Amino acid sequence: MIPEIGHLALIIAFVFAMGLAVIPMWGAVRGNSAALNLAPTLAMGLLVFVAIAFAMLAVSFLKDDFSVAVVAANSNSLLPAIFKFSALWGNHEGSLLLWVLILSGWMAAVSWFSHGLPSVMVARVLSVMGMIAVGFLAFSLLTSNPFERLLPNIPLDGNDLNPLLQDPGLIIHPPLLYMGYVGLSVPFAFAIAALLGGRLDASWARWSRPWTNVAWGFLSLGIMLGSWWAYYELGWGGWWFWDPVENASFMPWLMGTALVHSLAVTEKRGVFRAWTVLLAIFAFSLSLLGTFLVRSGVLTSVHAFASDPERGLFILIFLALVIGGSLLLYAVRAPTVASRINYTAVSRESLLMVNNLVFTVSTIIVLLGTLFPLVMDAFSLGKYSVGPPYFNAVFVPLMALVMPFMAIGPLSRWREDSAARWLHELLVPGAVVVVFALAVPLLFGGRFNVWIALAVLLSGWVAIGVLKDLWRRLGVGSGYGLRWQTLTPSFLGMATAHLGFAAVVMGAVVVTQLNEERDLLMEVGDVEFLGGYRFELTALSRQAGPNYMADQAVFEITQGDKPIATLIPEKRRYFASGQMMTEAAIDGSVWRDLEIALGEPVEEGAWAVRLQFKPMVRWLWLGGALIGFGALLTVADRRYRRQSMRQSAAVAEATGLAG
Amino acid sequence: MHPARKQRLILVSLVVVLSSTAIGLAAYALRDNINLFYPPAEVAAGKAPIDRTIRLGGMVVEGSIERSRDELDTTFWVTDYKASVAIRYSGILPDLFAEGEGIVAEGRLDEQGVLIATQVLAKHDENYMPPEVAAALEGNTPRSAAPYQP
Numbered sequence: 001m002i003p004e005i006g007h008l009a010l011i012i013a014f015v016f017a018m019g020l021a022v023i024p025m026w027g028a029v030r031g032n033s034a035a036l037n038l039a040p041t042l043a044m045g046l047l048v049f050v051a052i053a054f055a056m057l058a059v060s061f062l063k064d065d066f067s068v069a070v071v072a073a074n075s076n077s078l079l080p081a082i083f084k085f086s087a088l089w090g091n092h093e094g095s096l097l098l099w100v101l102i103l104s105g106w107m108a109a110v111s112w113f114s115h116g117l118p119s120v121m122v123a124r125v126l127s128v129m130g131m132i133a134v135g136f137l138a139f140s141l142l143t144s145n146p147f148e149r150l151l152p153n154i155p156l157d158g159n160d161l162n163p164l165l166q167d168p169g170l171i172i173h174p175p176l177l178y179m180g181y182v183g184l185s186v187p188f189a190f191a192i193a194a195l196l197g198g199r200l201d202a203s204w205a206r207w208s209r210p211w212t213n214v215a216w217g218f219l220s221l222g223i224m225l226g227s228w229w230a231y232y233e234l235g236w237g238g239w240w241f242w243d244p245v246e247n248a249s250f251m252p253w254l255m256g257t258a259l260v261h262s263l264a265v266t267e268k269r270g271v272f273r274a275w276t277v278l279l280a281i282f283a284f285s286l287s288l289l290g291t292f293l294v295r296s297g298v299l300t301s302v303h304a305f306a307s308d309p310e311r312g313l314f315i316l317i318f319l320a321l322v323i324g325g326s327l328l329l330y331a332v333r334a335p336t337v338a339s340r341i342n343y344t345a346v347s348r349e350s351l352l353m354v355n356n357l358v359f360t361v362s363t364i365i366v367l368l369g370t371l372f373p374l375v376m377d378a379f380s381l382g383k384y385s386v387g388p389p390y391f392n393a394v395f396v397p398l399m400a401l402v403m404p405f406m407a408i409g410p411l412s413r414w415r416e417d418s419a420a421r422w423l424h425e426l427l428v429p430g431a432v433v434v435v436f437a438l439a440v441p442l443l444f445g446g447r448f449n450v451w452i453a454l455a456v457l458l459s460g461w462v463a464i465g466v467l468k469d470l471w472r473r474l475g476v477g478s479g480y481g482l483r484w485q486t487l488t489p490s491f492l493g494m495a496t497a498h499l500g501f502a503a504v505v506m507g508a509v510v511v512t513q514l515n516e517e518r519d520l521l522m523e524v525g526d527v528e529f530l531g532g533y534r535f536e537l538t539a540l541s542r543q544a545g546p547n548y549m550a551d552q553a554v555f556e557i558t559q560g561d562k563p564i565a566t567l568i569p570e571k572r573r574y575f576a577s578g579q580m581m582t583e584a585a586i587d588g589s590v591w592r593d594l595e596i597a598l599g600e601p602v603e604e605g606a607w608a609v610r611l612q613f614k615p616m617v618r619w620l621w622l623g624g625a626l627i628g629f630g631a632l633l634t635v636a637d638r639r640y641r642r643q644s645m646r647q648s649a650a651v652a653e654a655t656g657l658a659g
Numbered sequence: 660m661h662p663a664r665k666q667r668l669i670l671v672s673l674v675v676v677l678s679s680t681a682i683g684l685a686a687y688a689l690r691d692n693i694n695l696f697y698p699p700a701e702v703a704a705g706k707a708p709i710d711r712t713i714r715l716g717g718m719v720v721e722g723s724i725e726r727s728r729d730e731l732d733t734t735f736w737v738t739d740y741k742a743s744v745a746i747r748y749s750g751i752l753p754d755l756f757a758e759g760e761g762i763v764a765e766g767r768l769d770e771q772g773v774l775i776a777t778q779v780l781a782k783h784d785e786n787y788m789p790p791e792v793a794a795a796l797e798g799n800t801p802r803s804a805a806p807y808q809p
Binding site for chain 1: 714
């Protein structure tokens with residue numbers, strides 16, 4: 001009964017989405033305010049019914065209803081309850097439902113927090129998002145119904161959740177990532193709504209900006225958690241593989257980074273308008289492309305659940321409609337909203353343009369490497385793969401190129417600035433950074449490493465730009481006391497995110513350069529030295545878990561006479577699927593991680609073992625978290641609330657429905 | 660020149676220079692870093708180059724896995740049921756590597772036609788088959804298998 005209620009709720013949600021896609025849009029065209037004002041109600045209805053469907057599926061999972069195909073394929077009665085719940089989105093059908101749930105959540109948020117906006121704008125935004133919901137609900141209902149029953153042959157027990165996904169990381173990584181992915185539909189909908197209304201002005205950018213920052217912040221956190229999960233759960237100590245599925249989430253992030261910065265220019269200075277709209281369209285299109293890549297099964301990946309070609313075709317058509325439709329609209333409408341250039345080459349606008357250029361080109365580079373194998377395959381020109389060296393060779397120089405400008409950006413002035421002033425501001429801090437860059441690499445192992453020197457130079461330069469800006473804002477040394485009120489949430493958010501970026505670069509370079517790893521055979525009593533630490537295998541044993549049996553190895557790690565840690569890596573065999581899983585053991589700290597993973601038993605009492613020493617690897621995720629939280633912090637800025645209030649009053653006076 | 664036009668000129672040249680440099684760099688990097696996939700039948704027929712990195716995939720032949728006694732060297736054979744190729748790998752194999760499972764290996768062929776693998780990828784869940792392997796196996800059945808000779 002419960003799955004049928006869920007299915008029915010999903011169908012009703014689809015009807016609400018259809019209504020939302022059509023009625024308010026019609027109202028906007030015909031100037032019918034009753035139809036316009038229906039948008040928030042329809043959005044709420046959509047949320048309620050999608051939430052009911054989601055809850056029904058969750059109940060089916062928690063109650064082990066193996067008559068439901070998805071539950072039977074992805075859960076098991078022995079699975080701990082928390083993983084039964086997260087198994088809901090550990091499969092194609094359920095993750096699609098989560099996608100739609102989060103989309104309706106964003107729609108409800110837009111209707112709640114947009115009391116200041118003209119109702120015609122809200123109606124158009126919600127209607128565009130309603131169209132996206134129609135597409136995904138149709139996809140869910142027609143090709144990937146999560147409530148399909150296995151009748152009459154109900155399995156006695158489920159197939160179990162893929163052991164790789166039985167991890168706390170999986171409980172939060174997909175929802176966070178989807179918050180970001182799907183959240184990019186909000187600036188997209190704002191852009192389309194503005195194009196439809198023909199009003200692409202600074203107020204549009206101001207409405208759109210906090211949403212973009214939040215979505216991008218969640219996307220950053222989601223990607224960061226994904227990398228962290230891959231690091232400890234895949235067990236082999238890698239943190240980024242340039243895997244097509246990683247790229248699928250990374251491309252919207254790169255484009256979103258350009259969008260976040262471009263929106264700043266559009267909001268403050270009213271320029272880059274057409275460009276910003278284009279970026280908003282691209283960012284969301286890349287989200288959809290990512291969904292297509294991951295869900296169509298064209299890729300070899302942990303994310304590519306077994307799937308059929310019908311689904312791929314559906315998303316491909318949907319993708320073509322959304323991208324084609326919005327670009328067509330852009331082509332028709334954008335020229336009417338183009339702006340005049342009223343800034344000079346030495347100004348904050350130009351610096352932000354450099355950011356936009358670099359991040360757009362980076363996106364294209366990643367896109368090229370990701371799609372190349374698919375295109376070649378589609379034309380039967382061979383089955384290629386593009387390896388990490390390609391991405392590193394192009395991506396790393398691009399990031400190095402943008403960093404010198406990152407330090408100047410926050411200090412620079414809008415419209416017109418002077419290179420002499422930049423020099424004056426940054427000469428002394430710059431010299432300090434150069435000294436650091438020459439000295440710090442010597443602290444790591446003695447031998448001078450030019451890559452680490454470069455990383456310290458560039459990250460230090462970015463950090464010093466942020467600190468100098470902080471210094472100047474606070475008015476240190478001005479004799480009037482510190483001006484704390486100048487530290488607005490939007491400044492603090494920007495500063496946090498920039499420092500986070502610097503931390504990511506430091507972590508990435510140091511761990512890549514100084515990483516040590518060794519694969520070897522070890523027996524009880526064997527000792528190995530790595531990175532100045534002594535690893536001793538002291539015992540082997542066998543332990544039973546709730547739904548698996550584990551071989552455990554006990555390692556005592558010491559440095560000199562000082563005991564550092566006892567690590568117990570496991571090799572698990574899951575009962576239901578018989579699948580083997582490596583559970584690595586990690587001793588982590590800010591400066592270094594020690595990781596041990598068990599390979600396989602090779603002969604009597606000897607195991608293949610991988611030992612790893614990874615300096616500063618945590619800076620990657622620490623930095624990623626700072627970027628994400630920085631972005632989320634910016635929405636606390638009072639100016640969005642105040643100005644949207646003021647704006648609403650002005651707009652209500654100035655424009656009627658046709659606006 | 661009119662300042663606005665000069666501005667636009669600078670902008671356009673910047674865009675052109677940066678994007679063409681990046682695309683050039685990308686094309687160059689791409690040339691050296693794309694790896695073509697070969698099914699075992701093509702490798703056995705000598706169609707795969709021996710001087711560059713390739714990918715090879717198929718099903719791990721039952722009974723073909725040989726582990727060294729004191730090191731982490733493993734040799735095994737993969738098949739597409741038309742031909743079999745030997746792969747040597749030193750290091751820890753993925754959890755789902757096993758006889759009769761689909762895998763993809765990346766590496767270079769040596770003179771004897773053995774793939775010296777730098778990476779072995781197995782599927783991530785038991786229902787999943789790497790698409791390349793699935794395509795390589797299409798139409799072939801275990802019955803039509805060429806005899807495997809270690």
